[in-house]
Amino acid sequence: MFRKIAVSLLAGVFLFSAVALFAGGQAEKARAADVDYTDNPWTEGQDLSGKTVRIFGAFVDEDARRFNRSMEIFKEATGINVVYEGSGDFESLITVRVEGGSPPDMAAFPQPGLLSDFVKGGQVIDLNQWFSQDYLEQQYDQSWLDMATMDGIMSGFWHRANVKSLVWYPKKAWDAAGYQIPETWDELIALSDQIVADGGVPWSIGIESAGATGWPGTDWIEDILLRIAPVEVYDNWVEGKHPFNSPEVKRAFEIMSEIWFNEDYVLGGTDGIVLTPFGDAPNALFTDPPSAWMHRQASFIPAFFPRGVQVGVDADFFYLPPIDEEFGRPVLGAGDIYGVFNDRPEVRALARYMTQGISTKAWVQAGGFVSPHADADLSWYPTEADRRYAEIIANADTFRFDGSDLMPGPVGAGSFWTEITDYVNNYPNVNLERTLQNIDNSWPGR
Template structure:
């Protein structure tokens, strides 16, 4: 909220333990987000120059319970000017409810197209309360999800050569993984536990499999709820995930192991597992684990990655025509960005505007600039990636981060994490179904039928 604070109001704010604008009066905007600790420091670095250049004070509140706090403040009729939204699903819900304000006027379309490339800006375009589509957020930072990690020093030499060969396909990866099973450890690291949100690492697996086997068009129909969960492409993605689970070891351990600790089993001697499917943010967990015995954990030396492999031609599943007839016409014949580069899955932190003010608009525009984006990604081990193509790769702190950024900027298609983009009831059912499937893979048909009932129900 923009406000001019006199001395009395400043004193009142401070006495009531509320955040205040700069002393002596001046414009101030309130921002709510989930970042604390080092992440909060990185975000503050993004807007330090903005405050100096404009004289606008950014009153940031960071809390790990940002979603609940935001919901309460909206309910009480006193939302912050701007708030970070954890998922595109939340973005859609708030936009449709009319509590979010469009940000189109705050951003120059020509600048966005030049900086972010075709399609990326569309990730934040959703229907408003009247059905008219607008951009309702800016992307503060992103994480690349379509990644498989390994520990170079722990991987047998022949497996490493095959794993890093150009044009690696899913079938060849499964052969490499099968061979690793005879090396003493499990081929795959896997953990599903994440307090109240357990199961999402499994949804990431299924999403990547569907995207790379069936292409962005089929993926979009599935996310939009027009492709049944019982359709052949979706079921085949679950079955492929099931084959990975079978190689990952004890199912009970998978269900109880925290997602951030699962991959650190690659680094012990002898390694307990060899391959980990996680987003670029996982490097922070790796760095913490390695830092206990190694003062300077090295990207590409201690841990490295390969892009999620493409499907073999004969294994591609272009869809079976079982949609509801409500698709968006954006299918590509089942090819994952065929002829246009790979498709990549991302997660992203979105900043939405709940109070439309000139200062809030200026702040949103600032966050999309190269200077603001570089302020966060320059920090070591952040795992953060910018979708702004004007950010040079040498802005990243190490060679591994530069390769991740290059993988994303070269993508022919970029898609948000599917479960993050689905209605919250659908996403929760997806998480729970993953846990049930791992516990009992024989229930797949029943689980998919149950998910389809949730899909058809009004949200």
Template sequence: MFTSKRFTAVLGVILAVAMVLTACAPKATPTPTPRPRPTEPPPPTKPPEPTIDCMGAEGAEVTVLYQWSGAEEEKFNAVVKPLVDACGINIVAQSTRDDAVLDTKAKSAPPDVLFWPKTSPMLLYTDLLKDLDAVGADAANYANYWKDMGTTGGRWLAIPVKADIKTIIWYSPAAFELFGYSVPTTWAELEDLVEQMVADGNVPWSMGMESGAATGWTGSDFIQDILLVQQGPQYVLDIIAGKVAYDDAGVKQAYETYGKWAKDETYTPDLEYGVDYDFFAVPGAQGMQGGADFMMAFGDSAGAKALVTYLTGAIGAAEWAGVGFDLSPNEQALGNYTDAALIKKAEALAGAAGFTPDIGDSIPAPFGEAEWKAIVDYVQGVDLDAALDAAATAQADALE
């Protein structure tokens, strides 16, 4: 063809000129021909897709006990459906919120796997529970503090499969944009923002309080967040353990910070998440507080191992996130959430330096009720020292 002939001719001229130049040039040591470089790097090797390991439990029956019911139970069933379909496992579940039922079951006919919103069963039934690393749990998918929370006497007995964070502050993006406010990144910036809102004639906080017999729990959560900022997580854990009295100066300081804000007029409008309100993590908090449902294994059958392996692995974590059953502490869940609020919460949890259980969920009922009463009394004008003294007395009695 004309184009190729023309190209050949031109190329021939170039070669001829090159040969003439070479002939006239002095002899020199020939240089090695450079090796051609690849024009494109080879595609990265993809890691193999995770697969479900039935652990030899095809067709087996697995008994579980949990507190979930209704929509929560439906979400759990959706999470484990891939395991059930792949292995033909029959999961026989019992739902109860009664500690007495758990106690009876644990001592007579314990479930293969337990899911409970406290770690107390690992202390009550230590000798009955199986070490999680012996039943297929993958510790590599969890931050160390999660494993620490479920370890007693050097044995890893509990791991959270579900979590919900509380160390966050909800806000209105529209209002922030309207008034030129920025999300604070330190506690000092938060305090300055609150004062600026007041100066602008705006109401900075909307705090609910009344909750029937549980009135006061919202105040308890907020005060714990303040304690995480001012004192740190170990201080909170020491309150739970009774090592720090509830009338300690650090507790009083947190109450005073809370009281400055809680005694302002507040309201709770009916708004839409992402449009009228959003949230950001409490700035300066050394870790997060929240609730979690912990998994423990009484059985080490193939079925129990398959369930534990699945839920602590990549596929179970992805299903948990995709279903939207609150948050999964399993790091493999990241990137699999679809709900906008859960995506942001998951990012906040993943970036947390630690996690402390909710004080109210971790202390004996008499102490918890006294704590709530102290908060309500203080907000209503009772002397702070008197309110804390009463709570500290209940703490000492409950933890003696």
């Protein structure tokens, strides 16, 4: 008897579940039927629901989850499915896929130089064919459009940015000492001298990074060059059309050297520069009293701060000041540019969405993300630091991408790193012109 009752109850449960599942499915279909997938700003009146766009990129884990959340507005409005795949082996795999004839619809490139290779191969769609110049100028500052223009085509669109032109300092000790934020390079040097006079060490610098040792030094050179020469010089330099062994680049090295090789300015001297891991270099700011007072590094560096250090409370930053007034307030940075490989209506729709600030809103609100879009609202940023990053980019007279990331690998990820390291290691018994010529000689095709 018990068994029959149990069987009857079980059957009832299965029947109820089946009915509920059917009803749920019908309700879902009813809800879907209520959505007008043509009523949105991105599909140009077409119903593209059920279509899929595939994106491949280098960011993974939490960044990938935040990206997917930022796509929800588009997916709900259009019914288009957006599938993102991230891989730490992006650089090698994207080449295999594109050269093998099976590219993703879009790819997020953290290094525009790699995208440029595909542009040269004629494998990237020119977005000037999809969007008018007026539309693009509404979405981005001209600097971003300039950086996306490769070999005469609009090679992609920008979706994430970070700022490199920053100097970090220990806020509480700084305020207690009464130090002021420098607005010019001369004021920065005067502040360094004041810190020395007060018995402190102005700078903590570290360029050690295993096989990539030297890269923080390349950022210094790029930041300085943007402050002492026309932007055209910078652009030609990263393309190999303007030599390292030139008056402008040589002067950038000399200005950097005035700080790096001043024995009173840098914690540990030249040995400290070469031997200190870049992620450990800011730690000197947070001893009591500070072992050093300033550290030039990008907006990602708080991830390397000691546990418990809070930006805005224990640490703060200021914009690396301009040098020559005529070149204004340039900003060095980096970001992700999306190249497009396949032309279908749903891919065009997603590209239109992603060229608009609304596509970054969820990621911006999650923190640690700066939108390069002109219509991104500053109120979306969750912290004062995030808003200030965005304001620095928005107020830049010129924004340019990390130069070494744009150069061919043998230079940007090779001789530029190694020669700047040798330059520090061997100073003062080193010939700067020889250093610069060595980098020039390593440029492919020369």
